[in-house]
Amino acid sequence: MANTWWELQIFCEPDLEDAIFWRLGVFGCRGTASEQKGNYSLVKAYLPIFQAQLLDLAALSLWLRQDAICMGISAPTMHWQLIDEQDWASSWKQYWQPQEIGDRFLINPAWQPLPENSDRLLILLDPGMAFGTGTHATTQLCLESLEMRLGNSLAQATDAVIADIGCGSGILSIGALKLGAKKVYAVDNDPLAVQSTEENRALNNIEPESLVVAQGSVDVLTKLVAEPVDGIVCNILADVIIELVPQMSAIAKSTTWAIFSGILVEQSQAVADSLEKHGWIVATLWKRKEWCCLNARRS
């Protein structure tokens, strides 16, 4: 039973997909994927059996219906079944294909052949049970922001020391290092994410000294980093970011820049207010679908 998973299958209108991904993420689903089925989307998500009972799944289904009603679109249908771990691993992997992100990155699932003739920065990933395949708008916004911060020749990318808070699969840490950052400190309070980041570090031939991974949050980072960092990237949910912002001053200096995502557009004002209250200036807001990414620097 320990290796048994819930497989959720949700048929929905494409406009509902993002709301569904958000709900599934909050719910603790791993390895979420979607495919087009005619005019509809089929979203599949996987959840360890110990994490949800039938009643929880019924409640999730009701929330999704509620979301659809609020958006004025037809309600999704949700089915669930139990599958074993082997089926889980192969079920969602077949939907995840190599993907170009921004101007520089190519995300390649670890089990896919390496691309030929690509001049993009290759990130090999097997997210395991952690969040961060690059398919979510918030991850893409963060990678594109990292490109802006580190990817042009004027930036001092090679000297940059970066903190990745809520590293998930390690995709942003690896992206920063591929852009030339000197060192990344990555933390996540989920031990499965720490394991996944370690595995993806090795997959991308990155030395442990260049990507230091630890379980925990900003409090752990403050003990890990020898001195304030040059950049921070933090893709978690808005309320968690607001909670963590005061602690981030301990790892920031006057020139530190920061990238925040996981924020719904309507939550951006609350996050910006919190940042400004704690010594940050919000320079830009990038939006994709209902998500946004705030680029900030110290005042």
Ligand SMILES: C[S@@+](CC[C@H](N)C(=O)[O-])C[C@H]1O[C@@H](n2cnc3c(N)ncnc32)[C@H](O)[C@@H]1O
């Ligand atoms: C949305 S995922 C982001 C993963 C990856 N960085 C990306 O951009 O795709 C958020 C991650 O933050 C972690 N997390 C949530 N709350 C946290 C906290 N207070 N401190 C550290 N990590 C946290 C979660 O476990 C999850 O792996």
